[in-house]
Amino acid sequence: MRLALVPRAQPSGWMALLTPVIAILAMMAAGAVFLAALGKDPAEGLYVYFIQPFDELWQFLMAPEGEGWYLFYTPSEVIVKAIPLALMGAGLAVCFRANVWNIGAAGQYTLGAICAGLVALAVPDAESHFWLVPYCLAGIAGGMLWAAIPAALRTRFNANEILVSLMLTYVATLLLDWLIRGPLRDPQGYGFPQSRDFSEGFVMPVLVETTRLHWGLVLAVAAALVLWVMMSRTMSGFRLRVTGASPRAAGFAGFSPAGAVWFTLLVSGGLAGLAGAVEVSANVRQLQPDIAAGYGFTAIIVAFLGRLNPLGALPGALVLAVSYIGGENAEIFLKLPKNATAVFQGMLLLFLLAADTLIRYRIALVRTA
Amino acid sequence: MDGDGRVLLEARGIGKSFGAVKANDDVSLTIRAGEVHALLGENGAGKSTLVKMIYGVLQPDAGEFLWEGKPATIRSPGAARGLGIGMVFQHFSVFEALTVAENIALALPAEPMRALSKRIEEVSRDYGLAIDPRRSVHTLSVGEKQRVEIIRCLLQDPRLLIMDEPTSVLTHQEAEILFGVLRKLAAEGCAILYISHRLEEVVALCSRATVLRQGKVVAACDPRQETAASMAALMVGEQVAGVEKPPAEAVGGPRLVLDHLTRPAPTEFATALKDISLSVAGGEIVGIAGVAGEGQGELMDAITGEARTAPGMVVIDGNPVGTRGPTARRRLGAAFVPEERNGHAAVGAMPLSENIILSHHAVAGLAQGGMLRLGRARDWSKRTRAEFDVRAAAGDPVAGSLSGGNLQKFVVGREILREPGVLVVSQPTWGVDPGAAAVIRRALIGLAARGSAVLVISQDLEEIFAICDRIAVIHRGHLSEPVPTAEMTAERVGLLMGGAHPELDEVDADAAAGEPVA
Numbered sequence: 001m002r003l004a005l006v007p008r009a010q011p012s013g014w015m016a017l018l019t020p021v022i023a024i025l026a027m028m029a030a031g032a033v034f035l036a037a038l039g040k041d042p043a044e045g046l047y048v049y050f051i052q053p054f055d056e057l058w059q060f061l062m063a064p065e066g067e068g069w070y071l072f073y074t075p076s077e078v079i080v081k082a083i084p085l086a087l088m089g090a091g092l093a094v095c096f097r098a099n100v101w102n103i104g105a106a107g108q109y110t111l112g113a114i115c116a117g118l119v120a121l122a123v124p125d126a127e128s129h130f131w132l133v134p135y136c137l138a139g140i141a142g143g144m145l146w147a148a149i150p151a152a153l154r155t156r157f158n159a160n161e162i163l164v165s166l167m168l169t170y171v172a173t174l175l176l177d178w179l180i181r182g183p184l185r186d187p188q189g190y191g192f193p194q195s196r197d198f199s200e201g202f203v204m205p206v207l208v209e210t211t212r213l214h215w216g217l218v219l220a221v222a223a224a225l226v227l228w229v230m231m232s233r234t235m236s237g238f239r240l241r242v243t244g245a246s247p248r249a250a251g252f253a254g255f256s257p258a259g260a261v262w263f264t265l266l267v268s269g270g271l272a273g274l275a276g277a278v279e280v281s282a283n284v285r286q287l288q289p290d291i292a293a294g295y296g297f298t299a300i301i302v303a304f305l306g307r308l309n310p311l312g313a314l315p316g317a318l319v320l321a322v323s324y325i326g327g328e329n330a331e332i333f334l335k336l337p338k339n340a341t342a343v344f345q346g347m348l349l350l351f352l353l354a355a356d357t358l359i360r361y362r363i364a365l366v367r368t369a
Numbered sequence: 370m371d372g373d374g375r376v377l378l379e380a381r382g383i384g385k386s387f388g389a390v391k392a393n394d395d396v397s398l399t400i401r402a403g404e405v406h407a408l409l410g411e412n413g414a415g416k417s418t419l420v421k422m423i424y425g426v427l428q429p430d431a432g433e434f435l436w437e438g439k440p441a442t443i444r445s446p447g448a449a450r451g452l453g454i455g456m457v458f459q460h461f462s463v464f465e466a467l468t469v470a471e472n473i474a475l476a477l478p479a480e481p482m483r484a485l486s487k488r489i490e491e492v493s494r495d496y497g498l499a500i501d502p503r504r505s506v507h508t509l510s511v512g513e514k515q516r517v518e519i520i521r522c523l524l525q526d527p528r529l530l531i532m533d534e535p536t537s538v539l540t541h542q543e544a545e546i547l548f549g550v551l552r553k554l555a556a557e558g559c560a561i562l563y564i565s566h567r568l569e570e571v572v573a574l575c576s577r578a579t580v581l582r583q584g585k586v587v588a589a590c591d592p593r594q595e596t597a598a599s600m601a602a603l604m605v606g607e608q609v610a611g612v613e614k615p616p617a618e619a620v621g622g623p624r625l626v627l628d629h630l631t632r633p634a635p636t637e638f639a640t641a642l643k644d645i646s647l648s649v650a651g652g653e654i655v656g657i658a659g660v661a662g663e664g665q666g667e668l669m670d671a672i673t674g675e676a677r678t679a680p681g682m683v684v685i686d687g688n689p690v691g692t693r694g695p696t697a698r699r700r701l702g703a704a705f706v707p708e709e710r711n712g713h714a715a716v717g718a719m720p721l722s723e724n725i726i727l728s729h730h731a732v733a734g735l736a737q738g739g740m741l742r743l744g745r746a747r748d749w750s751k752r753t754r755a756e757f758d759v760r761a762a763a764g765d766p767v768a769g770s771l772s773g774g775n776l777q778k779f780v781v782g783r784e785i786l787r788e789p790g791v792l793v794v795s796q797p798t799w800g801v802d803p804g805a806a807a808v809i810r811r812a813l814i815g816l817a818a819r820g821s822a823v824l825v826i827s828q829d830l831e832e833i834f835a836i837c838d839r840i841a842v843i844h845r846g847h848l849s850e851p852v853p854t855a856e857m858t859a860e861r862v863g864l865l866m867g868g869a870h871p872e873l874d875e876v877d878a879d880a881a882a883g884e885p886v887a
């Protein structure tokens with residue numbers, strides 16, 4: 001006797017849309033066990049992780065009109081965290097749809113931050129926010145450059161883009177490290193590995209006073225919308241969807257597989273680079289070792305949670321952002337290690353992929369002689 | 370010893386159905402120790418189904434097997450091996466990254482690698498199957514990989530060895546070596562069930578033959594008393610007759626020309642195209658017959674542009690297009706229907722309207738300024754469905770939800786509606802009910818009558834004889850000279866399909882021996 005996966009005759013359409021919910025619930029259930037194993041009260045733990053971040057949002061919404069804007073701070077922090085995740089998640093959704101597996105968004109994010117940072121550090125007394133235009137373009141270019149390497153190796157030598165893009169992440173981290181310990185180190189920085197602060201012109205302006213909510217939100221929503229229209233209404237998107245669904249049918253249609261690899265890697269790399277530039281500009285304001293490049297891996301979960309639809313990356317990013325904020329709360333209130341958040345996020349991806357598989361297949365007992 | 374040994378395996382009244390199709394119907398045969406027993410038949414005759422049941426991969430619906438006179442239920446390949454039945458598949462399963470010895474160890478009970486290597490060397494010496502157990506499998510030629518499979522079977526002391534089209538991937542010399550091994554095995558008392566449609570081989574090697582046609586045993590004979598021609602007639606049957614199509618009235622100039630089309634095999638299981646020349650004129654339908662895997666897919670890819678060749682090897686309406694892709698060829702008025710409808714001619718997960726765009730994006734104004742014109746695509750889809758009686762759910766269902774026959778009508782109709790100057794269609798009515806097949810065939814005949822050149826690649830001889838003006842046969846990547854349908858006989862087609870051009874096989878073997886085998 002053994003277990004086998006048997007394809008279902010008619011995979012249910014609405015179940016496919018429901019999987020993110022199922023996966024989130026399964027993650028919470030497994031998370032409760034995980035918390036209990038750590039000696040914490042599971043109910044309290046889940047509350048801190050997933051409910052507390054919404055506390056102030058609720059109070060904010062309930063507050064009398066015009067008052068309570070100070071209560072918007074925590075909810076706005078969720079959105080701030082979601083911005084780079086959404087930018088990268090939308091790009092990765094397009095990539096994965098075409099069956100191109102860019103796992104190195106983290107590296108492209110870092111290169112985006114480096115290239116944009118070079119622009120910012122080159123103009124130490126910029127005051128106008130128009131400087132953000134070349135700054136962001138440099139970020140996009142940096143991400144594209146880093147993504148072009150796996151694209152070139154894949155199309156020229158058939159090198160696996162998963163491995164190449166993943167490995168380049170570590171190269172990018174080391175490159176950043178070298179730059180801020182060497183050529184870009186702040187001479188007045190007491191020897192810390194960090195660059196000078198960016199001048200005022202390179203700091204992303206906020207949308208809502210008293211919060212850190214910034215214009216990156218507009219970029220993220222715009223990117224998701226543009227990519228969604230591209231995928232559903234244009235020839236380019238059609239090409240990618242066919243390539244992802246059936247490479248042979250794409251060949252029959254006359255679509256070049258190399259074209260899809262280049263296009264999707266450049267788009268997702270460019271958006272990851274933009275995310276790096278935006279995040280550094282809005283929240284870090286200098287180059288330093290910790291510029292949250294780990295978002296690049298979380299964005300993979302965002303893309304899957306959003307059903308590989310660029311618009312879906314927006315809610316997907318919010319869910320993951322909640323887990324980050326909840327994780328910070330858990331560090332403070334429950335004394336949980338920081339890595340616990342990564343465990344929750346990893347379980348989410350695991351359950352998501354498992355649920356997706358179980359929608360297309362059922363488990364059957366197979367008798368073997 | 371040939372055939373007078375004791376009975377090893379007896380099949381009595383074996384039946385197996387897949388849905389409405391009877392793949393095996395009341396099949397009985399007897400295999401004796403020490404004989405090389407050929408199983409003959411066209412594609413779809415039920416050969417594979419029968420041996421899969423003998424090897425325990427499938428279970429019969431009716432009838433029984435007797436192993437040495439006792440009823441035996443063969444539940445799994447493991448059970449078959451337990452009885453002493455070994456099988457070498459046509460597409461063998463070896464792990465490229467492992468060594469020969471490691472690959473063989475996977476199929477056997479645990480034993481020290483050193484001892485196993487020694488046994489492998491002994492068997493390979495005894496049977497003249499030269500192989501080094503320490504070599505990595507990815508460095509081996511196809512013929513050597515097959516040796517790994519054979520040695521794997523031999524180490525399990527088989528009493529019945531099933532060989533599924535073993536020579537289809539071998540060069541002439543490798544085949545000769547294999548025949549030597551099989552003769553030696555038979556002389557030692559092992560029975561061999563040899564599946565092939567290469568009749569010359571069967572005549573040379575086998576002492577008995579069972580011929581299947583449409584799932585039934587139609588003849589049992591001694592190949593040594595037969596000729597390749599007489600067995601071809603048994604295989605194909607006499608049913609091929611009745612030309613539905615009136616002869617092409619006014620054959621125009623050539624619209625599709627293949628000129629010495631040559632292309633190496635892209636993978637080791639693929640077939641190289643060898644010097645194929647053919648000209649299809651406006652107004653006529655030319656048919657290419659042949660059993661599966663003789664190069665039809667590779668030929669189709671070279672004609673559609675999914676595989677590229679030298680420019681002049683494929684010419685559409687006077688334009689050399691060998692180096693250009695499918696889109697450029699469609700713009701010149703060509704249209705294509707590949708054999709596999711779901712996953713090649715259509716994307717199952719996409720709605721029908723988007724499947725229209727798949728092959729029409731450059732030729733029917735379905736994309737403008739980079740934007741899809743979904744409304745127009747839906748109109749095309751509606752027209753295709755109406756004119757070709759495609760039955761599917763209302764609205765714009767996904768292609769994968771259509772039945773095979775209806776999807777076939779859709780992918781053929783989609784191309785014919787464009788009124789292409791050149792239409793190349795592979796297996797136009799594969800798996801389609803007779804009514805739908807008639808619709809498709811009439812549409813092909815109508816298209817040719819309006820002046821288009823139509824090339825039909827099909828394994829269905831009845832179809833080829835029914836609708837084609839001229840018939841050629843593809844075998845091992847060679848194409849025979851096309852002959853007017855009226856002058857073609859079933860026997861001649863059968864012989865050509867079985868590869869009865871010795872002069873070509875000689876050339877073939879020499880060429881293969883000269884090439885490095887990847």
